[in-house]
Amino acid sequence: MTLAADVAVIGAGPAGCVLAIRLVQLGWRVLLVERSASPRPQSGQSLTPGVRLQLAQLGLSHVLTLCGARPAPLSRIRWQGLEAEDRVMAQHPPLLVDRGRFDAMLRGAAVGAGVRLLCPARLIHRDQDADGWTLTLDDGAERRRARVSVLVDATGRAGLLARDRSADGPATLALFADWRGTDTPVHPCVDHGPDHWVWGLPRGDGLFSTLLFVDADAVPKRAELCAFLRDRLAASTLLGDFRQATTTGPVRGVDSTAYRANRPIGPGWIAVGDAAMALDPLSSSGVQKAIRTALSAAIVLNTRLRRPDQAALAERFYTEDLRDGADQHRRWTEGFFASAAHRFSATPTQGNFWLRRAVGTLVDSADTTPGMPDPDQPLTLAPAAQWRTTACLVDNFVEERMALHHPALARPIAWLAGVELAPLMSSFPPVTSLRALIENWSTRIGPSRATTVATWLTRCGVLETAP
Numbered sequence: 001m002t003l004a005a006d007v008a009v010i011g012a013g014p015a016g017c018v019l020a021i022r023l024v025q026l027g028w029r030v031l032l033v034e035r036s037a038s039p040r041p042q043s044g045q046s047l048t049p050g051v052r053l054q055l056a057q058l059g060l061s062h063v064l065t066l067c068g069a070r071p072a073p074l075s076r077i078r079w080q081g082l083e084a085e086d087r088v089m090a091q092h093p094p095l096l097v098d099r100g101r102f103d104a105m106l107r108g109a110a111v112g113a114g115v116r117l118l119c120p121a122r123l124i125h126r127d128q129d130a131d132g133w134t135l136t137l138d139d140g141a142e143r144r145r146a147r148v149s150v151l152v153d154a155t156g157r158a159g160l161l162a163r164d165r166s167a168d169g170p171a172t173l174a175l176f177a178d179w180r181g182t183d184t185p186v187h188p189c190v191d192h193g194p195d196h197w198v199w200g201l202p203r204g205d206g207l208f209s210t211l212l213f214v215d216a217d218a219v220p221k222r223a224e225l226c227a228f229l230r231d232r233l234a235a236s237t238l239l240g241d242f243r244q245a246t247t248t249g250p251v252r253g254v255d256s257t258a259y260r261a262n263r264p265i266g267p268g269w270i271a272v273g274d275a276a277m278a279l280d281p282l283s284s285s286g287v288q289k290a291i292r293t294a295l296s297a298a299i300v301l302n303t304r305l306r307r308p309d310q311a312a313l314a315e316r317f318y319t320e321d322l323r324d325g326a327d328q329h330r331r332w333t334e335g336f337f338a339s340a341a342h343r344f345s346a347t348p349t350q351g352n353f354w355l356r357r358a359v360g361t362l363v364d365s366a367d368t369t370p371g372m373p374d375p376d377q378p379l380t381l382a383p384a385a386q387w388r389t390t391a392c393l394v395d396n397f398v399e400e401r402m403a404l405h406h407p408a409l410a411r412p413i414a415w416l417a418g419v420e421l422a423p424l425m426s427s428f429p430p431v432t433s434l435r436a437l438i439e440n441w442s443t444r445i446g447p448s449r450a451t452t453v454a455t456w457l458t459r460c461g462v463l464e465t466a467p
C-alpha cells in the first residue's frame, strides 16, 4: 500500500518534530521518518530560555517536564580574564536536558498531534516529478512507497538535499566525555585555554559531562584523545580535579564547525534546522535556532501549498531570513571570541585558535550602542533608515509589508512589540523629541508599547539626535 501525505519530513530531531507538528496544526498530513530508534550518544545539553517560549507557543510545554529539564540559574564563567564570574539568570534560566530524552518526548508529542512517525526507518530512494515525490522507505520489516508533495530535509549535520554548504568559521571538533568520581562543580562552567574552550555540565545523575572545542587539525590520534582532553581539563581552575576521574566510555569527537547551506530551499523541498545551517556551539542556541527555522519553514510551506502564486515570495523570505540569522550569529560569535583573544595573542602560534575565530572584530570590538538622549532633545529619523517592501510572516502566510531597514538592524523589521511600524511612523515629524513621540504614540498604541517602541528605535540608532 502506498502511504499518502502532503509532506514527508526526513529526520525527527527538534527541527523535524516541530515542523511536523506545526504543519499538522495548519491542516496538512505529515509523514515523519527517523532512522535512529535509540537516543543520541551526546547526552547532556543546555537549552536557551527561548526554547521554553517556543514550546509554550506550540502547546508543548509538557515536553520539558516529561524529559526532566532542570533550570540552571547559575553558571561559572571564566572568559576574558583570569577571574571567574558567577552569571546569574534567575528569571529566565537556561535548561539542562538529556537530549536523547528531549528528542524522544518531542517525537511522542508529534505522534500525539497526529503526525505519522516511521521510526526506525530509512529513505532508500526518491524520485521527483512535476507533482511531487515518490519515496521508497525501509522500516526493517518491509519496504513501502510513499507519495508526497513536499520533501523536507531535517537530517541535521548528516544532510540529505542541501549538502552544498559554506563553512561559517574554522573547522572545529568537540571532544566529549562523561566523567565519574570527580570533585566537579554542581553548576555549569565555561573556561578556556590557549588552544580551546571548554564547557562542563553536571548531568544530575552523579556524572559530569565535558565538551572541549578545539581546532579540528589540532586533535591527536584516537588513542591519545583521553590524555589530550584530561590535560586541558586539568589546566582549568574551574572544572575541579579530574586526576582520579574515569570516563564512562571512550572520548568521542563530533564535528561542530558552523556552516550554512548554499541553497536551503528549492522546488518541492526545503531544509530546516542543522540541515540548513549550524551555529557555532558557543551560544548553545542550536536547538532554539533549529526550532525557529522549522517554525518559519512551516509558514513558507503553508504559503507554497495554499497560495502557489506566492511561492517565489515565500522562497525569498526563507533564504533571506536564514542568511540574516547566520550573519547575525557569526558577528556575535566573532565578537565573543575577540573579547578573549587578547589573552592569547602574545605569541604567534598560541593565539591561533582565538585569532582564527575573531576575524573581522578583533580591531574594533568596542560597544557602539548609542546611549539614550535627554527626553526633550530633538530627534529625527536617521538618514540611513529606509522603508522597503519586504517579505514578512503575517499570521500563517508569507506576505509583503513595508519594513524598516537600517545598518544597525540584523533584520528588517515590520512589527515591534506587536505594533505594525509603517502605519505608526507614516506621519513621523521631521524633528520631534522622545517625550513628544511617546505622548503622541500613546494615544494610538497605549503608553507602555509607545515607550517600548520609541526607546528601542532610539537605542538602536534608527532615531538619532537632530543636528
Ligand SMILES: Cc1cc2nc3c(=O)[nH]c(=O)nc-3n(C[C@H](O)[C@H](O)[C@H](O)COP(=O)(O)OP(=O)(O)OC[C@H]3O[C@@H](n4cnc5c(N)ncnc54)[C@H](O)[C@@H]3O)c2cc1C
Pocket: 010, 011, 012, 013, 014, 015, 016, 033, 034, 035, 036, 044, 045, 046, 047, 048, 121, 122, 123, 154, 155, 156, 157, 158, 159, 160, 174, 211, 254, 255, 256, 272, 273, 274, 275, 278, 279, 281, 284, 285, 286, 287, 288, 290
Ligand atoms: C558538540 C555540540 C554541542 C552542542 N550543544 C548544544 C547545546 O548545549 N544546546 C543547544 O541548543 N544546541 C547545541 N548544539 C546544537 C544542536 O545539537 C543542534 O543545533 C540541534 O540538534 C539541531 O537540531 P536538528 O533537528 O536540526 O538536527 P538533529 O538534532 O541533528 O536531528 C537530526 C535527526 O535526523 C536523523 N537523521 C539523519 N539522517 C537521516 C536519514 N537519512 N533518514 C532519517 N533520519 C535521519 C538523525 O538521527 C536525527 O534524529 C550542539 C552541537 C554540537 C555539535
